[in-house]
Amino acid sequence: xxxxxxxxxxxxxxxxxxxxxxxxxxxxxxxxxxxxxxxxxxxxxxxxxxxxxxxxxxxxxxxxxxxxxxxxxxxxxxxxxxxxxxxxxxxxxxxxxxxxxxxxxxxxxxxxxxxxxxxxxxxxxxxxxxxxxxxxxxxxxxxxxxxxxxxxxxxxxxxxxxxxxxxxxxxxxxxxxxxxxxxxxxxxxxxxxxxxxxxxxxxxxxxxxxxxxxxxxxxxxxxxxxxxxxxxxxxxxxxxxxxxxxxxxxxxxxxxxxxxxxxxxxxxxxxxxxxxxxxxxxxxxxxxxxxxxxxxxxxxxxxxxxxxxxxxxxxxxxxxxxxxxxxxxxxxxxxxxxxxxxxxxxxxxxxxxxxxxxxxxxxxxxxxxxxxxxxxxxx
Amino acid sequence: xxxxxxxxxxxxxxxxxxxxxxxxxxxxxxxxxxxxxxxxxxxxxxxxxxxxxxxxxxxxxxxxxxxxxxxxxxxxxxxxxxxxxxxxxxxxxxxxxxxxxxxxxxxxxxxxxxxxxxxxxxxxxxxxxxxxxxxxxxxxxxxxxxxxxxxxxxxxxxxxxxxxxxxxxxxxxxxxxxxxxxxxxxxxxxxxxxxxxxxxxxxxxxxxxxxxxxxxxxxxxxxxxxxxxxxxxxxxxxxxxxxxxxxxxxxxxxxxxxxxxxxxxxxxxxxxxxxxxxxxxxxxxxxxxxxxxxxxxxxxxxxxxxxxxxxxxxxxxxxxxxxxxxxxxxxxxxxxxxxxxxxxxxxxxxxxxxxxxxxxxxxxxxxxxxxxxxxxxxx
Numbered sequence: 148x149x150x151x152x153x154x155x156x157x158x159x160x161x162x163x164x165x166x167x168x169x170x171x172x173x174x175x176x177x178x179x180x181x182x183x184x185x186x187x188x189x190x191x192x193x194x195x196x197x198x199x200x201x202x203x204x205x206x207x208x209x210x211x212x213x214x215x216x217x218x219x220x221x222x223x224x225x226x227x228x229x230x231x232x233x234x235x236x237x238x239x240x241x242x243x244x245x246x247x248x249x250x251x252x253x254x255x256x257x258x259x260x261x262x263x264x265x266x267x268x269x270x271x272x273x274x275x276x277x278x279x280x281x282x283x284x285x286x287x288x289x290x291x292x293x294x295x296x297x298x299x300x301x302x303x304x305x306x307x308x309x310x311x312x313x314x315x316x317x318x319x320x321x322x323x324x325x326x327x328x329x330x331x332x333x334x335x336x337x338x339x340x341x342x343x344x345x346x347x348x349x350x351x352x353x354x355x356x357x358x359x360x361x362x363x364x365x366x367x368x369x370x371x372x373x374x375x376x377x378x379x380x381x382x383x384x385x386x387x388x389x390x391x392x393x394x395x396x397x398x399x400x401x402x403x404x405x406x407x408x409x410x411x412x413x414x415x416x417x418x419x420x421x422x423x424x425x426x427x428x429x430x431x432x433x434x435x436x437x438x439x440x441x442x443x444x445x446x447x448x449x450x451x452x453x454x455x456x457x458x459x460x461x462x463x464x465x466x467x468x469x470x471x472x473x474x475x476x477x478x479x480x481x482x483x484x485x486x487x488x489x490x491x492x493x494x495x496x497x498x499x500x501x502x503x504x505x506x507x508x509x510x511x512x513x514x515x516x517x518x519x520x521x522x523x524x525x526x
Numbered sequence: 527x528x529x530x531x532x533x534x535x536x537x538x539x540x541x542x543x544x545x546x547x548x549x550x551x552x553x554x555x556x557x558x559x560x561x562x563x564x565x566x567x568x569x570x571x572x573x574x575x576x577x578x579x580x581x582x583x584x585x586x587x588x589x590x591x592x593x594x595x596x597x598x599x600x601x602x603x604x605x606x607x608x609x610x611x612x613x614x615x616x617x618x619x620x621x622x623x624x625x626x627x628x629x630x631x632x633x634x635x636x637x638x639x640x641x642x643x644x645x646x647x648x649x650x651x652x653x654x655x656x657x658x659x660x661x662x663x664x665x666x667x668x669x670x671x672x673x674x675x676x677x678x679x680x681x682x683x684x685x686x687x688x689x690x691x692x693x694x695x696x697x698x699x700x701x702x703x704x705x706x707x708x709x710x711x712x713x714x715x716x717x718x719x720x721x722x723x724x725x726x727x728x729x730x731x732x733x734x735x736x737x738x739x740x741x742x743x744x745x746x747x748x749x750x751x752x753x754x755x756x757x758x759x760x761x762x763x764x765x766x767x768x769x770x771x772x773x774x775x776x777x778x779x780x781x782x783x784x785x786x787x788x789x790x791x792x793x794x795x796x797x798x799x800x801x802x803x804x805x806x807x808x809x810x811x812x813x814x815x816x817x818x819x820x821x822x823x824x825x826x827x828x829x830x831x832x833x834x835x836x837x838x839x840x841x842x843x844x845x846x847x848x849x850x851x852x853x854x855x856x857x858x859x860x861x862x863x864x865x866x867x868x869x870x871x872x873x874x875x876x877x878x879x880x881x882x883x884x885x886x887x888x889x890x891x892x893x894x895x896x897x898x899x900x901x902x903x904x905x
Binding site: 189190191192193221222223224257258367368369443456457460461463464465469470472473475485487488489490 | 568569570571572600601602603636637746747748822835836839840842843844847848849851852854864866867868869
C-alpha cells in the first residue's frame with residue numbers, strides 16, 4: 148500500500164462501463180488548487196480526453212483528475228469532446244469547483260461513445276467514497292486498469308528542511324496483442340509546492356527518462372497521458388540541493404512505474420534492458436536504443452534465448468545514426484559477443500543459459516563520444 | 527521458365543556451403559561488357575560483398591555477378607573484404623576478364639568467414655556449366671535461395687523498332703522469423719543498350735516503386751542488393767516513347783518480384799496491399815503507408831481477420847505526417863469502416879469474412895493533396 152501525499156483524496160469504483168463489473172472509475176482530488184502539467188501522446192489521432200486535458204494545462208488551478216477505463220472515448224468526434232467535458236463538469240460538481248479545474252483520461256475500446264447513462268449515476272457514487280487513505284489510492288489505481296494483470300503504484304518521500312514531502316503515482320500499462328489500443332496512463336501527485344515552469348520541465352525530464360524509454364509494440368496509442376499535480380500542502384518548495392533530491396525521487400517514481408508496465412506486458416517472458424553508450428549525443432544513443440527495442444527480429448531472438456548479436460548490431464545499423472562498424476562492441480548479460488566489427492568466439496550455450504533467466508541486458512558500446520541512453524522492453 | 531536476354535549466360539550449382547547440399551552458387555555473365563548500376567542496403571553494418579560491389583558501380587565495364595547463398599560474408603571484417611574480392615577474381619578468371627568487372631553478393635548466416643576451401647574448386651565447376659538457357663537461368667535463381675520456398679523470376683519483352691529486347695530478373699526474398707538475417711537480392715538483366723545515367727536513374731525509380739515498398743519485419747538487412755546489367759546485345763537504345771515502355775516493363779519486373787517475396791514470407795497468411803492517397807506529397811503518403819505496414823498491432827489484427835480500423839488509423843497518426851483527423855477515410859477490402867474521424871456502422875462479420883480470403887486491401891484516403899503511395903506487406 149502507498150500513502151497519498153497530504154491534501155489528496157482518491158477513489159476507485161464501479162460505474163458499469165466494463166461488462167465484467169470490475170472497477171472502471173478513478174478519481175484523484177486535491178483539497179486545494181494544484182500546479183499541474185501533462186505530457187500526452189504525439190499521435191495526431193488523439194482521444195477526446197487528451198484534447199480536453201491538453202487545453203487546460205499547464206495550470207495552477209487544477210483540483211483533480213477523473214479517469215474511466217473500459218472506453219477510450221477516442222475516434223468519437225464532436226460528441227466525444229462534449230462527453231469528456233461533461234465528465235469533468237460532473238466531477239467538479241462533486242467537489243465544488245469549476246469544470247476547467249478537472250482533467251480527464253479515458254482508456255479502453257476506441258470508436259464507441261461513452262455510456263453517459265451509467266456514468267451519470269456512477270460518478271457521484273464513486274466520488275462520495277473519496278478519502279485520504281492508502282486503500283482509496285489503491286482502489287483508484289485498480290480502476291484505471293484495462294489488460295493489466297496488477298495495479299501499478301509507486302511512491303517516495305523526500306525530507307526538505309524539517310518537512311517530509313511525498314510523491315505518489317499510479318499508472319496503467321500497455322499490453323502487446325491486447326484486444327484494444329495499448330494505452331499508458333500515469334498520474335503523479337505530490338504535496339510539494341512547485342510553480343508551473345518547474346512542474347512542466349521536471350515532468351518532461353522525468354518522462355523522457357522513463358515512460359519515453361519503454362517500448363512494447365512500437366505502436367503509439369491515441370490516449371497516452373502522464374499528469375503531475377502538486378498541491379503544496381506540505382508547505383515547502385524544493386530548491387537548491389532539495390530540488391535535486393526531489394527531482395531524483397520524481398524520476399524514480401516514473402521509472403519504477405515504467406518498468407512495472409514492461410514487466411506486466413502480456414505474453415512477455417523476458418525483461419530487457421538496453422544500454423547504449425559512446426555516441427555523439429544522448430539523442431543518437433536513444434535513437435539506436437529505440438530501434439533495437441522495436442525490432443521484431445530482436446524480440447523473436449530474445450524470446451528464444453538466442454544470442455543473436457547480428458540482429459542487434461544490424462538494428463543499430465539502420466537507426467540513422469552514423470558510426471563506424473569497427474567501433475561497435477556488444478555485450479549480452481555481460482558476455483562480450485561482438486567486438487570491433489566481428490563476433491567473438493563466445494560460448495553460445497552459456498549466453499543462452501544466461502538469457503533464460505528472463506532478465507536480459509543488452510550493452511551496445513560505441514567509441515564516438517559520451518552520449519548514452521537506457522531503454523526497456525519485453526520480448 | 528524465363529528466357530535470358532541475348533548475350534547472357536547463367537549457372538546455378540552446389541559448392542558445398544550449405545549443409546543441406548542444395549544449390550549455393552549462382553553466376554550471371556554477359557559475353558560483352560555491361561552498363562551496370564546497383565542499389566544497396568542503407569544499413570551502416572553492410573556485408574563485405576555490398577562494400578565491394580558498391581565501389582565498382584556504376585560502371586560500363588561489368589561482365590557478371592557471382593552470388594553465393596548459405597553465408598552472408600557480413601560482420602567478417604578485413605578478411606571478409608578480401609574473401610569477397612577473391613570470389614570476383616576467381617569468377618573473372620573463368621570468363622577471361624578483370625576481377626573489377628565482376629560484382630558479388632552473399633546471403634545466409636552472418637559472422638562466419640566464407641569457406642574458401644569449398645568455393646575454390648566449386649566456382650570453376652559451376653562456371654563451366656554456364657549457358658544461355660531458361661534452365662540455367664532457373665538454376666541460378668534457385669542457387670540464390672535461403673529460406674525462400676520457391677525461386678523467383680520475372681521477365682518482359684519490349685518491341686523497340688524492329689527489335690525485341692528482353693528484361694529478365696531473378697530475386698531471393700526475406701522471411702520473417704527466419705533463422706538468419708532476412709536479405710533481399712535481385713539481379714535484373716537486359717539486352718537493351720543503356721548509358722550509365724539511364725541505368726542508375728531508371729533502376730532507382732523502379733526500386734522505389736517496388737522493393738522499397740515492401741515490408742515484412744521492418745528490419746533492414748546488412749546485405750540487401752538490387753543490380754541492373756544492360757549489355758546492349760539487342761542493339762537498340764530505348765528512347766522517346768520506347769523509353770517509357772522499357773521503363774514500364776522494368777518497373778513491372780521489379781514489382782512482380784517484390785510481390786512474390788511478400789507472398790513467400792514465412793508464416794504469412796495474408797497478402798496485404800496498402801493504398802494511401804490524398805496527402806501533400808508522395809513522400810508523406812509513403813511514410814504513412816510504411817508505418818501502417820510496419821505496425822505489429824496492425825499485422826496481428828489482420829492475422830486474426832479482425833477489421834481493427836483503430837490500429838490502422840492510429841498507425842497513420844504517428845507517422846509524423848500532418849493531417850486533420852476529421853478528413854481520414856478508411857476502406858478495408860472495399861468496405862468503408864471509418865469516415866471523417868469516426869467509425870462507420872459497418873458489418874464487422876462481413877468485413878472479417880472478406881479478410882479471410884487472404885487478400886487484404888487497406889485504403890487510407892486523406893483530403894490534403896494529390897500525393898499517393900502503395901505498399902505491400904504480409905501479416
